Amino acid sequence: MKRSRLIAAVAALVLLGGLGLAVANQAGDFPVDPPELDEDYYPCAENCHNDMDVDRTPRVLEDEHSDIVLHHAEQFRWCLDCHDAENRDVLHLQNGTKVPFEESYLLCGQCHGDKFRDWRAGIHGKRTGNWNGQKHYLLCAHCHNPHTPKFKAIKPEPPPAVPGGAEAGAAH
Amino acid sequence: MSKDKKTVTTVNPRTASRRKFMKGLAGTAIGATLAGKAMASAGSKKSGFLTINSLEEYLQKNYREMTKEEKAQVLARMEKEYSERYGKDVKVKDTEPIDGVKFTYALDLNRCIGCRRCVYACVDENNQSRENPQVQYIKVLQFENGTMDFEESNRYYNPEQVPEEGKYYMPVQCQHCEKAPCVKACPIKATWTEDDGIVVVDYNWCIGCRYCMAACPYEGRSFNWGDPHLPAEEMNPNTHYLGNRPRMRGVVEKCTFCIQRSREGRYPACVEICPVGARKFGDMNDPTSEVRYIFEHKRVFRIKEDLLTEPKFFYFFG
Numbered sequence: 001m002k003r004s005r006l007i008a009a010v011a012a013l014v015l016l017g018g019l020g021l022a023v024a025n026q027a028g029d030f031p032v033d034p035p036e037l038d039e040d041y042y043p044c045a046e047n048c049h050n051d052m053d054v055d056r057t058p059r060v061l062e063d064e065h066s067d068i069v070l071h072h073a074e075q076f077r078w079c080l081d082c083h084d085a086e087n088r089d090v091l092h093l094q095n096g097t098k099v100p101f102e103e104s105y106l107l108c109g110q111c112h113g114d115k116f117r118d119w120r121a122g123i124h125g126k127r128t129g130n131w132n133g134q135k136h137y138l139l140c141a142h143c144h145n146p147h148t149p150k151f152k153a154i155k156p157e158p159p160p161a162v163p164g165g166a167e168a169g170a171a172h
Numbered sequence: 173m174s175k176d177k178k179t180v181t182t183v184n185p186r187t188a189s190r191r192k193f194m195k196g197l198a199g200t201a202i203g204a205t206l207a208g209k210a211m212a213s214a215g216s217k218k219s220g221f222l223t224i225n226s227l228e229e230y231l232q233k234n235y236r237e238m239t240k241e242e243k244a245q246v247l248a249r250m251e252k253e254y255s256e257r258y259g260k261d262v263k264v265k266d267t268e269p270i271d272g273v274k275f276t277y278a279l280d281l282n283r284c285i286g287c288r289r290c291v292y293a294c295v296d297e298n299n300q301s302r303e304n305p306q307v308q309y310i311k312v313l314q315f316e317n318g319t320m321d322f323e324e325s326n327r328y329y330n331p332e333q334v335p336e337e338g339k340y341y342m343p344v345q346c347q348h349c350e351k352a353p354c355v356k357a358c359p360i361k362a363t364w365t366e367d368d369g370i371v372v373v374d375y376n377w378c379i380g381c382r383y384c385m386a387a388c389p390y391e392g393r394s395f396n397w398g399d400p401h402l403p404a405e406e407m408n409p410n411t412h413y414l415g416n417r418p419r420m421r422g423v424v425e426k427c428t429f430c431i432q433r434s435r436e437g438r439y440p441a442c443v444e445i446c447p448v449g450a451r452k453f454g455d456m457n458d459p460t461s462e463v464r465y466i467f468e469h470k471r472v473f474r475i476k477e478d479l480l481t482e483p484k485f486f487y488f489f490g
Contacts, residue, residue, distance in 0.1 A: 122462040123280075123470075123490055126449035130437040131461070132270075143449075151448065153333035157288035161306045162328060 032137040035101040044088035054085045071148040082107060082146075101141075108140045115140075222380065222422045223399070225253065234361065235374040235413065247413060254411075254418055258402075262409040264417050267435040269368035275429050276369070276456040276463040278472065279343060280490040283450035286312050286334045286341030293445035294345075297430060298416040299408055301400030309427040310345045310442065311391060344475070345442075346371060346392035346427035347483030357387035363424075369484050370429050372414040380422040389476050390483075393426045429453070456484070466490075 041047060048064075058078040061068070070078065084092040091107050092098050099106050109116030118124035122135065125143065129136040140146070224230045228249055233242065247264045254262035291310045294300075300307040313325035317338050325342075335341065348371050355363055355371065362377035363384055385393045399421045411417040412432035419425050430440035434453070443451040454461035463486070466472060470488040 118490060121465045121469075123452065123466055124449065126444075126446060127452075127462070128439060128444045131434070131439050131454045132273075132437045132458070143447075151285070153335060154285070154287055154447070155332065156286060156330065156334045157292050159288075159328045159330045160291075160308055160311070161303070 030135045030137045032102070032105075032139055033142060035104065035139055035141055037101060042089070046089075049088040056080060056085065068147050071150070072146065102139075104146070105140050108146075223420045229376065232376050234377045236361075236364065243413075250413070250417060254409075257418075258404045258407045258409070260404070260407065260409050262407075262417075263411060265410075265412045265432060266414075267412060267432070269366050269370075270435065272457055273368045274456045274484070275348070275434060276454065276467075276484045276486065277348070277429065278452040278463050278466045278486045278488055280450040280452070281340060281342060281487050282489045283448045284312075284341045284343060285448055286314055286329070286336075286339075287447065288312050289445045289447055290343060290442035290451065293441045294427070296406065297408055297433075297441035298428075299402055299411065299418055300394075300425070301396060301402060301419070302406075303401055305395070305397045305400070307394045307396065307400070307425065309392075309394065309425075310343050312341055312343045314339050314341055342475075342487070344390055344392075345485070346388075347390050347474070347481070347485040348427075348429065350482035350484060351480060353387040353389065353479075353481055354384035354393060357383040359383060366414070368435070370414075370431055370434075371426070372428055372431065373424055373426060374414070375417075375419050375423045375425065378423040380424065382424060384424055389479055389481065393424050395424050396421050450490075 058080075061079070065079075082091050084090050084098055087098065090098045090100050091104060093107060094110055105116065105119065115124045119137075119140070122137075125140075126138055127135050144151070226249070228245075232246060235243075238246065243266055247266060250264045251262055254264065288310075291308050291312060294309050295302070295307075298309065300309070311327050313322070313327055314329045314336075315321075315325050317340055320342075329336070329339075348365075348369055350365075350369070352365055352371050355365055359381065360377060360379060362379070363371065363373045365371050380395070382395055385395060396419055400419055402418060407418070408416060410432055412428075412435070415428045415431035430438075430442075434440055439453055440451075443453045452462045452466060454463040456463055456467065458464060466488050467486065470490060472486040472488040474483045474486055
């Protein structure tokens with residue numbers, strides 16, 4: 001009984017490890033821009049957090065990072081669910097695996113599996129470069145603010161001229 | 173100018189007769205007469221609708237009938253002419269299709285927010301006339317949610333911000349049909365489908381009859397009703413004969429999947445500008461391509477499928 005459980009655990013580990021590797025390889029096929037980290041804060045550990053005690057109580061931050069508004073399933077989580085408590089310069093997955101900011105897509109992919117699959121295949125998100133060669137990928141966080149991921153509305157470019165010179169916007 | 177006019181007037185109207193005129197035509201005077209006429213109208217730009225700048229241009233063959241040497245001559249002539257006109261080193265390419273490639277486009281309707289960034293990236297890349305006439309290959313249609321009646325769509329929407337609540341957006345451009353009605357309609361074979369699936373126009377062969385525009389169910393083609401206005405400083409000097417080289421008054425033009433980019437492996441300009449990544453482009457014959465993945469994994473549709481034009485432009489819900 002004990003032995004079969006051990007085998008199952010080892011098998012699961014091997015499988016998971018293999019999956020992780022496959023993901024890394026697939027994304028590694030194409031260059032992904034490095035994340036845009038705020039130089040006022042990063043490296044977080046060295047600048048501040050090494051000298052601080054870890055307070056694991058979920059709370060609204062008042063002294064620092066008060067500009068960050070969490071609007072991303074905020075009823076279920078707070079900072080330390082994604083940011084690692086021991087090392088603030090990395091993130092961590094649900095299973096405790098630490099991932100650097102450069103691979104934050106692994107973190108996002110835990111919940112948004114369908115988008116993650118599409119992103120890897122080049123369907124979700126913007127691609128630049130060559131359709132038959134070197135493609136350029138962006139991290140999820142380049143387009144979506146991880147704390148408030150929904151896109152903001154933007155101003156459209158001007159409409160086409162109306163034939164006959166009528167005012168745009170008055171038509172239809 | 174007056175000299176040209178003298179060349180044109182080879183017949184004395186007092187003694188002219190139809191028989192003499194036909195005789196004259198049959199003789200060696202034909203080339204000089206026609207060319208002189210053409211050049212005279214080019215000089216004045218008032219008589220006649222088509223613009224022709226030189227004898228070589230007037231006698232130029234259909235692109236598909238040119239030999240390699242003739243193509244090289246034509247391209248060199250154009251490069252010289254454009255470089256002088258726009259004051260920069262203009263390149264006119266004739267890059268051939270890549271073997272075995274079938275270009276396909278896919279657009280994610282779930283993503284598009286109707287911001288029209290693609291419209292203007294296209295205009296900048298492809299050297300369209302900016303105004304009078306205004307030529308834009310991409311028309312972004314706004315629909316009420318739950319409807320897809322093209323006649324009820326609005327392309328002139330101009331709110332402070334997009335996307336608007338309760339609306340969705342569908343950009344439409346040339347659909348590069350497999351069975352392109354525009355190609356069938358052209359009476360002089362000035363437009364055709366290339367081996368990689370791109371529908372192109374030979375602007376020098378086009379006579380401006382606009383039959384193709386009447387035949388196209390997607391409003392994929394535009395007409396230069398007047399001399400195109402392309403500011404020299406905004407002119408993109410990286411051009412292709414069948415693509416974004418400067419056009420002239422009286423010819424039809426259209427989206428070419430940015431032939432000057434895509435045949436060199438690059439994404440079209442509209443793909444690269446899209447801020448939400450709604451536009452996808454690639455080779456349908458390549459099983460690992462993005463468009464093939466979309467075709468195999470997503471719900472796709474083509475507009476006006478019932479017309480059996482078989483567009484190579486798919487819409488999908490990502």
